Amino acid sequence: MRRAIAALLSALLLWFGATAAARAQSCSFSATDVVFGAVDVLGGSPTDSSGIIHADCSTFLGLLSSITLTISIGEGLGGASSGARQMVSGTTATALNYQLYRDAARSQVLGSNYWSYGGAPITLNDASLLNLLTTTGLDIPIYGRVSGGQAGVAPGSYASVFSRDPTDVRVDYRTCNLLLLCVNRSASFSFTVSATVPPDCLVTAGDLDFGTTGVLSAALDATSAISVTCTLGSAFDVGLNYGFYGSGPGDRQMRSTAGDAVSYRLYRDAARSLDWGTLADGLAQAGAGQGAAQAFTVYGRVPAQATPPPGAYSDTVVVTVTY
Numbered sequence: 044m045r046r047a048i049a050a051l052l053s054a055l056l057l058w059f060g061a062t063a064a065a066r067a068q069s070c071s072f073s074a075t076d077v078v079f080g081a082v083d084v085l086g087g088s089p090t091d092s093s094g095i096i097h098a099d100c101s102t103f104l105g106l107l108s109s110i111t112l113t114i115s116i117g118e119g120l121g122g123a124s125s126g127a128r129q130m131v132s133g134t135t136a137t138a139l140n141y142q143l144y145r146d147a148a149r150s151q152v153l154g155s156n157y158w159s160y161g162g163a164p165i166t167l168n169d170a171s172l173l174n175l176l177t178t179t180g181l182d183i184p185i186y187g188r189v190s191g192g193q194a195g196v197a198p199g200s201y202a203s204v205f206s207r208d209p210t211d212v213r214v215d216y217r218t219c220n221l222l223l224l225c226v227n228r229s230a231s232f233s234f235t236v237s238a239t240v241p242p243d244c245l246v247t248a249g250d251l252d253f254g255t256t257g258v259l260s261a262a263l264d265a266t267s268a269i270s271v272t273c274t275l276g277s278a279f280d281v282g283l284n285y286g287f288y289g290s291g292p293g294d295r296q297m298r299s300t301a302g303d304a305v306s307y308r309l310y311r312d313a314a315r316s317l318d319w320g321t322l323a324d325g326l327a328q329a330g331a332g333q334g335a336a337q338a339f340t341v342y343g344r345v346p347a348q349a350t351p352p353p354g355a356y357s358d359t360v361v362v363t364v365t366y
Contacts, residue, residue, distance in 0.1 A: 070100040077187045079238035084193040099180035111168040115155035117211040121203030130201035139201040144186040195334035197275040207231040244273040263345040273332030279366035282327035286358040292318035297356035310342040
């Protein structure tokens with residue numbers, strides 16, 4: 044009778060020992076940063092990047108019979124709106140919109156069971172993953188995108204930190220061992236999403252047409268427009284060179300195919316008193332970026348002069364925006 048009791052107690056001790064060992068083991072999780080680098084906020088094209096979440100259950104040494112992972116990612120310290128997550132800067136008051144996705148096509152927003160802005164967490168429960176998780180670990184990609192057309196974002200360094208706050212970054216996982224003992228656990232990890240917005244400008248220019256005239260006995264005036272879009276707060280200068288044939292603000296010329304010339308001048312003001320030339324000559328037009336298109340009027344004048352032979356006269360002027 045004593046031997047039977049002793050054997051039973053030994054079996055119970057082994058059983059409870061196995062349960063304690065199963066509960067002591069856990070998986071580990073880490074992630075790489077998602078680094079976008081320099082982002083063009085003026086253009087319409089997005090900037091993409093990606094990162095890796097690494098899951099490692101190798102401490103189980105193949106003793107698992109099943110595992111289920113649910114990885115929830117919230118908004119990060121940069122915050123979010125209903126349409127996008129945001130990165131913030133310590134030197135500007137603007138925010139840079141971006142989003143994280145579960146798929147390479149960037150059509151499935153990576154979300155959270157603990158976050159109210161939609162998307163879905165990453166869930167892994169395929170039995171074929173079990174060997175990887177318990178040998179070398181598993182790399183799970185996440186995909187990021189900064190949308191284009193954010194011209195109102197000021198130049199600077201932007202980031203959003205995803206901390207180990209379980210409402211922001213959380214892994215819920217369930218492990219079952221070969222004895223079919225199952226345990227529910229949770230874990231967290233941290234990573235950072237970052238980007239740089241450099242100063243940038245876009246420029247377009249319209250033609251300046253003086254029209255048709257018979258003789259150049261009086262001045263001919265005309266105007267055209269230059270459109271400049273620069274990142275918010277970026278200082279810039281708009282310069283006009285002196286064309287194919289000119290050497291200075293008072294020496295611009297339109298020419299015909301025969302080589303005959305018509306002199307003209309370009310100005311920054313309607314009174315046509317301020318010549319418009321290059322930054323090197325101190326005759327450029329200064330401005331500050333507003334994150335939206337700004338129009339600059341070019342005031343042209345053909346002064347009275349000897350009338351050359353009839354024909355079409357033209358010149359090409361290069362507009363240079365320095366920022």
